[in-house]
Amino acid sequence: MVKKYETPMLDQLESGPWPSFITGIRHLANEHPDEGIQSMTHSLLGQLEHSYETRKGYWKGGTVSVFGYGGGIIPRFSEVGDAFPASREFHTLRVQPPAGNYYTTDMLRQLADSWEKFGSGLVTFHGQTGNIMFIGTTTEKVQHFFDEINEYGWDLGGAGPCVRTAMSCIGAARCEQSCAHEHKIHRLLVNEFMDDMHRPALPYKFKFKVSGCPNDCQNAIERSDFAVIGTWRDDMKVDQAEIKNYLNTKGRQYIIDNVVTRCPTQAISLTDNDEFVVDNRNCVRCMHCLNVMPKALSPGDDKGITLLIGGKRTLKIGDLMGTVIVPFMKLESDDDYERLVEIATDTIDFFAENALEHERTGEMIERIGLVNFLEGIGIEVDPNMISNPREISYIRMDTWDEEAEKWNQRQAETAAS
Amino acid sequence: MPIEVNGVSIATDEEGYLEDLSAWNEDVAKVLADTEGLDMSNDHWEIVNFLREYYEEYQIAPAVRVLTKAVGKKLGKEKGTSKYLYELFPYGPAKQACKIAGLPKPTGCV
Numbered sequence: 001m002v003k004k005y006e007t008p009m010l011d012q013l014e015s016g017p018w019p020s021f022i023t024g025i026r027h028l029a030n031e032h033p034d035e036g037i038q039s040m041t042h043s044l045l046g047q048l049e050h051s052y053e054t055r056k057g058y059w060k061g062g063t064v065s066v067f068g069y070g071g072g073i074i075p076r077f078s079e080v081g082d083a084f085p086a087s088r089e090f091h092t093l094r095v096q097p098p099a100g101n102y103y104t105t106d107m108l109r110q111l112a113d114s115w116e117k118f119g120s121g122l123v124t125f126h127g128q129t130g131n132i133m134f135i136g137t138t139t140e141k142v143q144h145f146f147d148e149i150n151e152y153g154w155d156l157g158g159a160g161p162c163v164r165t166a167m168s169c170i171g172a173a174r175c176e177q178s179c180a181h182e183h184k185i186h187r188l189l190v191n192e193f194m195d196d197m198h199r200p201a202l203p204y205k206f207k208f209k210v211s212g213c214p215n216d217c218q219n220a221i222e223r224s225d226f227a228v229i230g231t232w233r234d235d236m237k238v239d240q241a242e243i244k245n246y247l248n249t250k251g252r253q254y255i256i257d258n259v260v261t262r263c264p265t266q267a268i269s270l271t272d273n274d275e276f277v278v279d280n281r282n283c284v285r286c287m288h289c290l291n292v293m294p295k296a297l298s299p300g301d302d303k304g305i306t307l308l309i310g311g312k313r314t315l316k317i318g319d320l321m322g323t324v325i326v327p328f329m330k331l332e333s334d335d336d337y338e339r340l341v342e343i344a345t346d347t348i349d350f351f352a353e354n355a356l357e358h359e360r361t362g363e364m365i366e367r368i369g370l371v372n373f374l375e376g377i378g379i380e381v382d383p384n385m386i387s388n389p390r391e392i393s394y395i396r397m398d399t400w401d402e403e404a405e406k407w408n409q410r411q412a413e414t415a416a417s
Numbered sequence: 418m419p420i421e422v423n424g425v426s427i428a429t430d431e432e433g434y435l436e437d438l439s440a441w442n443e444d445v446a447k448v449l450a451d452t453e454g455l456d457m458s459n460d461h462w463e464i465v466n467f468l469r470e471y472y473e474e475y476q477i478a479p480a481v482r483v484l485t486k487a488v489g490k491k492l493g494k495e496k497g498t499s500k501y502l503y504e505l506f507p508y509g510p511a512k513q514a515c516k517i518a519g520l521p522k523p524t525g526c527v
Contacts (some may be wrong), residue, residue, distance in 0.1 A: 062432050063512040063523060070481070070499075070509035077431065161480075199499040199509070201481040352482060 002038045003086065004029075005046030009053065028121045040120045040136060043086035047078060064091050064139050066146045071200045072156030073142060089138040090120070093145065094131035094157035096165045096190075099183035100173070101126065110152060118145035130167035130209075131157040161358075162200035163193040163348070167224075168210040169217040176294055177287070178212035179230030179303040180331055185340065186210045189226075192341050193348065203355035206348060213299065214285040220311070220322070225351075225361040226344060227308040227322045232300035235280040242296035243276040259289045304330040305340075309347060309373075310362030320362040323370060325377075327384035346377040380410055422448050434515075434522045441469075441519030449517045453508070461505055461517075463492055468518040478520045481511055 013020045022045070029041035051057055062075035074092040081088035095111075097103070111132070115123060120136030127133040137145060146156065157165035168186035172178035189208045196202065209220035212230040220227035246255060252270070260268045264286050267279040276296070290297045307329070308322025326343065330336055347361070350373065355364040365373045374381060381403070419426045420433075422445050428436040433452055435441060446465060450457045457465075467488060471479050479487065481499065489497015499510075506513040511523045 063509070063516075065508045065512060067507050068503060070503070070511060195499070199481070199503060201485060201499050203480075203482070357480060 002035055002042060003046075004042050005049060005084075007045050007049040010045060010049050025122065032116075032121060034116060034121075037116065037121045039086035040090075041087075041122070043084040044090065044120070044136065047080060047084040047087060050080060050083070059090070064142055066143050066156070069156060069198045071158055071160040071162050071198060074159055075139075087120075087136065090136045091139065091142055092136070093119075093134040093142065094127070094129065094159050094165065095134060095149065095154050096157040097126055097130065097132050099166075099168050099186040100171050102170075102173075111149065111154070114145060114148045118148070129157065129165055131165045156198065158197040158200075158205070160200035161202045161204045162198075162206070163190075163196040163202070164205050164207045165197070166190045166208040166210065167218050167220075169212050171212050175212060177215060177290060177299060179232055179299050180210075180212050180228070180305050182210045182212045182230070184337070185228050185305075185331070188337055188341055189228075189344055192344065196348065202348070202352050204358050204360055206351060206361065208344070213287065215287045215291065221308055222311050222319070222321055223313065224311050224322070225309065226347060227311055228340070229306045229308065230303065231285055231306050231328065232303045233328050234300035234302035236278050236283060236290070236300055237298045238276050238278060239296045239298075240275060242293070244274060246293055246296055247274055259292050262288050264288075304328050307340075307343065310360070310365050312360040312362045315360055316358070316363050317366060320366070322362075323365065324385045325374065325379055327382055343377065343379070350376040381407075383407065420445075420448050420452065430522070432516075432522065435519045438519055438521065445519065446517050449519075453513050453517065455506070455513065455517070457517075458505075460496075461514075464488065464502065464505060464510065464514050465518045467491065468514055468520060472518070472520050478511070478515050478523060484510060 010022045010026075013022050014026075025041050025045060029038055029045060032038055032041070047058060058079040059076045060079055062077050064073050064075035065071070066073070072094050074094070076090045076092065078084060078088050078090065112123070115121060115134050118137055118141040119134055122135040124133035124135060134145070166186050166189060168182040169175070169178075171182035186208070189210075190197070196206075206226070207224040208226045208228070209218045209224035210228045211218045211220045214229055214231055216227075216229060218224075220229060252274075255270060260270055265282045265284050267282040267284075268289060269277050269279075271277060290299070305326075305328070306324060307326035309325050310320055311322035312320050329339070331340065351361050351364060354368065354376070355361065356367075359367075371381065419428050421427075422442075427440045427445060430436055433449065435445070435449075447457060450461070455461065464484075468478065468484075471484075471487070481502075485497050485499055485502060487497075488502070495501070502510040502514075515521075515523060
């Protein structure tokens with residue numbers, strides 16, 4: 001017998017003009033053939049209504065894990081379990097999606113079947129962390145569910161102070177702007193740090209995100225400690241014939257108003273004889289013109305990546321964007337990829353040694369200074385690390401000549417080797 | 418859910434952590450280890466005793482990183498890895514070792 005609860009406040013949520021999350025849960029509660037799932041979801045709705053009535057949350061954490069793992073599960077025990085017994089234990093499992101979130105429908109069906117067998121049926125594709133969130137199961141069934149999906153190839157993601165599940169954009173397979181092998185980078189980085197993901201032992205979370213171009217569809221610069229952004233260093237490719245086509249269909253004014261004048265560094269001009277001229281040295285890879293005219297404009301051929309460290313949302317200090325620590329590096333040979341993993345290893349080691357409890361990489365860098373961080377991971381200062389040099393009023397020029405001389409020497413050494 | 422130790426009933430919370438930390442003794446630890454399906458070897462005791470010493474001094478359970486480092490320093494480098502700790506306590510040192518040592522339940526976002 002499935003116990004149902006009166007939920008007048010939740011009902012009201014569904015009456016608004018926008019879709020409500022209640023509809024999805026209620027669908028399972030009322031339509032799902034399995035009585036266990038019906039009870040769990042009805043009970044969940046009951047507790048939520050109770051929460052709204054009393055204006056209090058009733059979930060508390062705990063320590064649930066699977067054999068050999070310290071993380072990947074968000075334990076939730078109800079404090080009002082006696083009133084809502086079917087959802088007394090409602091733990092969430094974080095499961096890593098494939099790089100770029102490419103699935104076959106068979107995979108999705110298989111996961112859904114397993115979850116109906118062991119859980120509440122509620123799934124989030126994907127949570128803000130990039131994980132598939134399987135929401136709602138008991139302590140006992142956590143292990144069974146994990147064993148079953150692990151058997152056919154899935155693994156838990158990160159939860160707690162550890163390397164987190166990485167994210168990458170859809171990449172070259174479906175996007176013409178791609179400048180890097182996003183999914184290879186994603187897998188290389190994550191596979192290297194699997195131990196740090198499953199057995200949390202860092203000062204706080206550490207996130208990798210990979211975007212194939214400066215559009216940064218993964219918000220890597222704002223949201224990840226270690227952002228890999230695909231980019232190019234030669235000239236943007238311009239197909240003048242396609243420019244003519246745009247001019248013919250959209251008109252000259254449209255191109256001027258929507259492309260030329262929107263360039264943040266005024267690096268574009270449209271000549272009297274309809275030629276599209278780009279001042280590549282001043283292009284900051286904002287991607288606006290390439291996005292507006294994808295047929296006519298495309299990234300250059302000399303592709304590589306930029307590395308930024310320390311992006312995060314508000315914690316001890318306010319939001320931070322990532323800081324460029326490698327302005328450009330090629331990713332072609334195995335050695336190049338190895339170097340990338342090496343930088344990541346050095347960064348995580350330094351973070352583990354030097355960050356305070358509950359401090360993100362970006363905050364650590366703010367506290368100790370970027371120069372000390374760069375020294376710690378063995379990367380030389382490079383003028384290209386500075387963002388918007390022309391807009392900074394406090395650049396120090398006192399040791400400019402010495403530093404410039406050092407930089408020139410390093411450049412000469414790299415050129416020679 | 419109380420546990421029975423030498424005829425005395427000791428209160429634990431729903432996840433098996435001691436409610437009264439002063440009720441801990443080595444027999445209690447053995448019973449707690451039983452509920453976790455662990456057979457307490459000398460290696461296990463080393464970790465549990467270390468946790469209790471640390472807790473007595475700082476009144477807080479150490480972070481895993483602090484634990485592995487301290488264990489490595491005290492018991493030798495080959496034991497100062499999270500792999501070693503997970504071999505002893507397969508569901509995580511934070512969860513199992515703290516429970517057996519009678520420390521409060523780890524809190525936070527984990």
